[in-house]
Amino acid sequence: MSKTDTAADGAEPVPAAESTEAAESAEAADERELGSAGSQLSTAPQEDAPNLPTLGVIGWARWFWRQLTSMRVALILLFMLSLGAIPGSLIPQNSVDELKVADFKKAHESLTPIYEKLQLFDVYSSVWFSAIYILLFISLIGCIVPRTWQFIGQLRGRPPRAPKRLTRLPAYTTWRTDAEPEQVREQALALLKQRRFRADLAGDAVTAEKGYLREAGNLLFHVSLIVMLVAFAVGTLFKSEGGKLIPEGDGFSNTLTQYDDFKSGSLFDNDSLEPFSFSLDSFEDTYEKSGPEKGTPRIYRAHITYSEGADGPEKKKAVEVNSPLDIDGAKVHLIGHGYAPVVTVKDGRGKTVYHGAVPMLPIDSNVTSTGAIKVSDGYRDKNGKKEQLGFNAFFVPTFAGAGKGQMFSQFPAPDYPVLALSAYHGSLGVDSGLPQNVYQLDTSAMKEFKDKDGELLKQRIRPGESMELPDGAGSITFEKDLKEWASFQISQQPGNGWALFGAGAALVGLVGSLFIQRRRIWVRAVRAADGTTVVEMAGLGRSESPKLPEELGDLADLLYEQAPGVPEPTQESAEPAEPHGPAEPEAVPAEGAEK
Amino acid sequence: MNLAAATNENLANISNVLIYSSMAVYTLAFLAHIAEWTFGSRSKVARTSAALTTEGTAAAAARPEVTVKKAGGTAVLERPKVVTRSAAGTRDVPDGPGAHGGTEKGDMYGRIAVSLTVLAFVVEAGGVVARALSVMRAPWGNMYEFSITFSTVAVGAYLLLLALKKNVRWMGLVLVTTVLLDLGIATKWLYTDSDQLVPALDSYWLWIHVSTAIFCGAVFYIGGVGTLLYLFRDSYESKLESGGQPGTFAHSVLSRLPSAASLDKFSYRINAAVFPLWTFTIIAGAIWAGDAWGRYWGWDPKEVWSFVTWIAYACYLHARATAGWKGRKAAYLALFAFATWLWNYYGVNIFITGKHSYAGV
Numbered sequence: 001m002s003k004t005d006t007a008a009d010g011a012e013p014v015p016a017a018e019s020t021e022a023a024e025s026a027e028a029a030d031e032r033e034l035g036s037a038g039s040q041l042s043t044a045p046q047e048d049a050p051n052l053p054t055l056g057v058i059g060w061a062r063w064f065w066r067q068l069t070s071m072r073v074a075l076i077l078l079f080m081l082s083l084g085a086i087p088g089s090l091i092p093q094n095s096v097d098e099l100k101v102a103d104f105k106k107a108h109e110s111l112t113p114i115y116e117k118l119q120l121f122d123v124y125s126s127v128w129f130s131a132i133y134i135l136l137f138i139s140l141i142g143c144i145v146p147r148t149w150q151f152i153g154q155l156r157g158r159p160p161r162a163p164k165r166l167t168r169l170p171a172y173t174t175w176r177t178d179a180e181p182e183q184v185r186e187q188a189l190a191l192l193k194q195r196r197f198r199a200d201l202a203g204d205a206v207t208a209e210k211g212y213l214r215e216a217g218n219l220l221f222h223v224s225l226i227v228m229l230v231a232f233a234v235g236t237l238f239k240s241e242g243g244k245l246i247p248e249g250d251g252f253s254n255t256l257t258q259y260d261d262f263k264s265g266s267l268f269d270n271d272s273l274e275p276f277s278f279s280l281d282s283f284e285d286t287y288e289k290s291g292p293e294k295g296t297p298r299i300y301r302a303h304i305t306y307s308e309g310a311d312g313p314e315k316k317k318a319v320e321v322n323s324p325l326d327i328d329g330a331k332v333h334l335i336g337h338g339y340a341p342v343v344t345v346k347d348g349r350g351k352t353v354y355h356g357a358v359p360m361l362p363i364d365s366n367v368t369s370t371g372a373i374k375v376s377d378g379y380r381d382k383n384g385k386k387e388q389l390g391f392n393a394f395f396v397p398t399f400a401g402a403g404k405g406q407m408f409s410q411f412p413a414p415d416y417p418v419l420a421l422s423a424y425h426g427s428l429g430v431d432s433g434l435p436q437n438v439y440q441l442d443t444s445a446m447k448e449f450k451d452k453d454g455e456l457l458k459q460r461i462r463p464g465e466s467m468e469l470p471d472g473a474g475s476i477t478f479e480k481d482l483k484e485w486a487s488f489q490i491s492q493q494p495g496n497g498w499a500l501f502g503a504g505a506a507l508v509g510l511v512g513s514l515f516i517q518r519r520r521i522w523v524r525a526v527r528a529a530d531g532t533t534v535v536e537m538a539g540l541g542r543s544e545s546p547k548l549p550e551e552l553g554d555l556a557d558l559l560y561e562q563a564p565g566v567p568e569p570t571q572e573s574a575e576p577a578e579p580h581g582p583a584e585p586e587a588v589p590a591e592g593a594e595k
Numbered sequence: 596m597n598l599a600a601a602t603n604e605n606l607a608n609i610s611n612v613l614i615y616s617s618m619a620v621y622t623l624a625f626l627a628h629i630a631e632w633t634f635g636s637r638s639k640v641a642r643t644s645a646a647l648t649t650e651g652t653a654a655a656a657a658r659p660e661v662t663v664k665k666a667g668g669t670a671v672l673e674r675p676k677v678v679t680r681s682a683a684g685t686r687d688v689p690d691g692p693g694a695h696g697g698t699e700k701g702d703m704y705g706r707i708a709v710s711l712t713v714l715a716f717v718v719e720a721g722g723v724v725a726r727a728l729s730v731m732r733a734p735w736g737n738m739y740e741f742s743i744t745f746s747t748v749a750v751g752a753y754l755l756l757l758a759l760k761k762n763v764r765w766m767g768l769v770l771v772t773t774v775l776l777d778l779g780i781a782t783k784w785l786y787t788d789s790d791q792l793v794p795a796l797d798s799y800w801l802w803i804h805v806s807t808a809i810f811c812g813a814v815f816y817i818g819g820v821g822t823l824l825y826l827f828r829d830s831y832e833s834k835l836e837s838g839g840q841p842g843t844f845a846h847s848v849l850s851r852l853p854s855a856a857s858l859d860k861f862s863y864r865i866n867a868a869v870f871p872l873w874t875f876t877i878i879a880g881a882i883w884a885g886d887a888w889g890r891y892w893g894w895d896p897k898e899v900w901s902f903v904t905w906i907a908y909a910c911y912l913h914a915r916a917t918a919g920w921k922g923r924k925a926a927y928l929a930l931f932a933f934a935t936w937l938w939n940y941y942g943v944n945i946f947i948t949g950k951h952s953y954a955g956v
């Protein structure tokens with residue numbers, strides 16, 4: 001599908017505005033020749049006008065394929081991809097935060113069905129988004145394959161011969177010398193080869209080309225994009241990710257049932273969960289005690305004991321926010337922490353019906369936390385009837401002091417911990433079969449315990465203190481050993497290594513592609529009528545670059561030293577003289593020299 | 596309150612004073628640039644129109660038949676001269692003389708403006724460094740800090756280009772104006788007290804990822820200015836070419852800018868040069884996200900917009916390589932790409948919550 005036997009884009013030399021008829025056909029011949037001089041300077045496909053095919057099914061298929069693999073369509077697809085990614089940042093996404101999606105759906109009832117039809121809650125896995133990038137990648141493959149063959153062809157072939165009129169090229173220089181033409185050509189060949197041009201001698205001129213790494217880089221970049229996409233796809237299909245909250249002293253082993261929440265890719269297989277287990281020994285957190293940064297966390301560190309495999313040896317490790325535990329492809333990240341006050345609930349007869357650490361969820365940066373304590377079995381009221389107890393809990397690690405404002409924490413460390421409770425009895429609703437939020441109390445089927453004034457029973461207690469329930473209904477004690485909890489995300493995603501490798505290769509390719517110039521240099525040396533040798537040098541790059549004239553100048557300087565110039569003869573014997581020839585106006589800095 | 600904290604507060608205050616001082620100096624630079632443009636408008640620049648309205652063969656002769664003379668180390672014979680021609684399809688118009696319009700007075704004010712900009716830059720950079728020292732960390736923990744670093748880097752890049760003798764003085768006024776705007780917004784609305792980082796931001800990847808992100812933004816901005824001015828200058832040139840008569844003000848301003856071709860090339864080079872670094876920034880961010888959040892790519896709003904920006908710039912680079920898309924169409928894509936960058940920077944931080952939100956914006 002090579003379409004590159006016309007001029008490379010951006011490098012077409014200038015058609016001069018000459019008016020005579022005779023000159024015109026010569027012009028045309030010139031143009032053709034110059035065109036081929038610039039051909040194949042890149043492997044970018046040419047844009048041809050989208051003329052519709054007349055050739056039946058195969059013609060249409062071919063036409064369609066051509067369109068798909070053209071730069072113009074790649075451009076449009078790229079643009080659509082960038083636009084298509086936008087809604088996903090404006091509308092909540094299931095893949096990012098399902099709770100937000102649910103809130104959004106509640107708030108926008110009329111929009112929701114439309115959004116759902118358009119898959120706007122799952123943009124990045126939607127049919128239309130996938131269609132854009134799949135088309136783009138088909139286009140990409142359809143682009144890379146022919147370009148690679150073409151590039152290999154260029155590497156094995158020879159750069160095109162020197163056009164007749166070198167003066168027409170973007171950078172040009174000439175002088176006369178007494179050296180023999182053959183000698184000048186040999187010198188030029190040696191010089192260019194020494195400068196690592198691919199050069200050879202053809203007829204009266206040397207042809208040289210350099211900068212193939214640009215094309216190689218470009219191809220590497222585009223291939224790497226495919227590697228990255230495949231790695232990402234594999235990762236998405238086979239990944240698993242789950243969360244687990246663990247109070248100090250508790251543990252976790254990596255099986256599905258132990259997770260608080262769990263998501264996985266569609267090809268994920270439960271057996272592929274890495275076998276390991278760990279327990280949280282202690283959670284270490286320190287905060288700035290004074291100064292303008294008071295309260296800012298300095299250290300979050302979860303000290304864990306873990307073992308690999310079903311029963312591997314126990315090892316210790318400190319997991320921090322930016323340093324996860326890495327076990328053979330599974331990563332354990334620290335993502336949150338909070339407090340878990342230990343409480344003991346007793347019934348009216350003094351029997352302990354509940355004892356444990358109750359994790360509370362932080363709601364601000366000073367770790368003011370909320371939670372619920374649920375006593376679902378074992379409790380009997382004073383008449384011996386089975387009932388359930390529930391407490392709404394509010395916990396602050398550092399209390400401002402009674403009467404000083406609201407119940408918000410002043411500092412994240414437990415300097416003056418206070419637990420505020422309000423008490424209910426009745427049915428927790430846990431048996432209704434609906435999943436329940438463990439941090440919230442559903443009081444719809446519960447009755448308030450009342451205090452002396454007939455209000456909801458509320459009390460603030462400090463470690464070691466208890467709240468008595470009215471009428472001998474029992475008590476709840478805030479135990480002295482306040483525990484902390486840490487939450488972890490455990491994730492497994494194959495293909496990460498490949499994605500990283502692809503990204504690195506893409507970067508290398510990109511740098512090559514954008515910073516290396518591919519260019520050609522021709523050196524012609526012929527004997528003039530007066531017996532001297534006319535040396536002409538010209539350069540052509542894929543795009544106009546200020547470096548090309550500079551490089552040509554440098555090369556000319558070197559060659560000039562070996563074949564020094566002689567004064568210009570009078571006008572009539574100067575055969576390659578041209579309207580735009582070298583005898584033209586005086587020195588202004590080269591174009592781009594100061595840009 | 597311990598001693599260290601007090602020193603920190605002192606440094607933070609010094610930083611604030613320096614930032615305000617730099618704003619004062621930038622304001623002076625702004626006025627000097629205005630003086631430069633005003634005096635420059637009195638010159639009788641007719642070059643551009645002359646070059647564009649002369650026709651046919653004359654136009655061909657007016658091509659920049661530029662020659663380079665290589666002065667060797669020793670006084671040898673004259674070296675060969677290189678003649679260059681520009682590619683087909685570009686207008687061969689010489690660059691405008693710059694804001695001063697060739698007038699001596701304008702030039703003097705322009706030089707004063709540049710000197711003031713250098714001073715303001717030094718003061719502002721001092722402010723950024725003091726801010727960093729006050730917390731002993733990279734000064735990129737919140738938007739106030741991003742903003743002051745951002746404008747410092749943009750001005751630094753501009754001064755570097757000037758020092759490398761690149762023709763960029765024409766953007767002085769625009770740049771100084773935006774820097775003032777940026778600092779104004781930063782001090783008025785985005786100011787946050789000097790503060791420590793939350794542990795999530797406490798990683799060496801912060802240095803790598805955020806510094807390159809700010810640098811890319813600042814340089815993309817410079818490219819964006821070039822593109823915008825290219826669009827103006829290009830319509831000006833085509834108006835002249837088709838025999839139209841631009842307004843006096845437009846003529847006065849635009850005729851002093853570099854030619855459309857130069858502006859176009861300038862912004863392409865800037866954008867193309869930063870694109871790999873922007874690619875690197877995103878990769879670094881993904882690696883960091885993998886360490887901090889347990890997944891390297893999760894379509895968080897900031898990630899989405901970085902991706903959009905990246906694709907938009909890739910689009911622009913493709914457009915430049917595609918016949919029929921060069922010039923204005925490509926320029927619109929470049930502006931679109933920069934707009935997505937700006938939105939990623941301000942919009943996403945302010946209007947959208949994601950994992951990338953920081954305390955106090």
Ligand code: HEM
Binds near residue numbers: 045069071141218
């Ligand atoms: C997956 C999306 C793609 C991305 C992100 C992308 C990105 C890029 C970038 C950044 C460049 C600039 C490098 C340079 O100028 O040398 C480039 C160049 C190029 N791309 Fe793509 N590309 C994509 C898809 C495609 C497709 C589908 C095609 C084929 C139709 C294609 C063909 C080319 C060609 C021919 C060049 C080189 C142009 C030149 O020689 O200047 N690209 N691409």
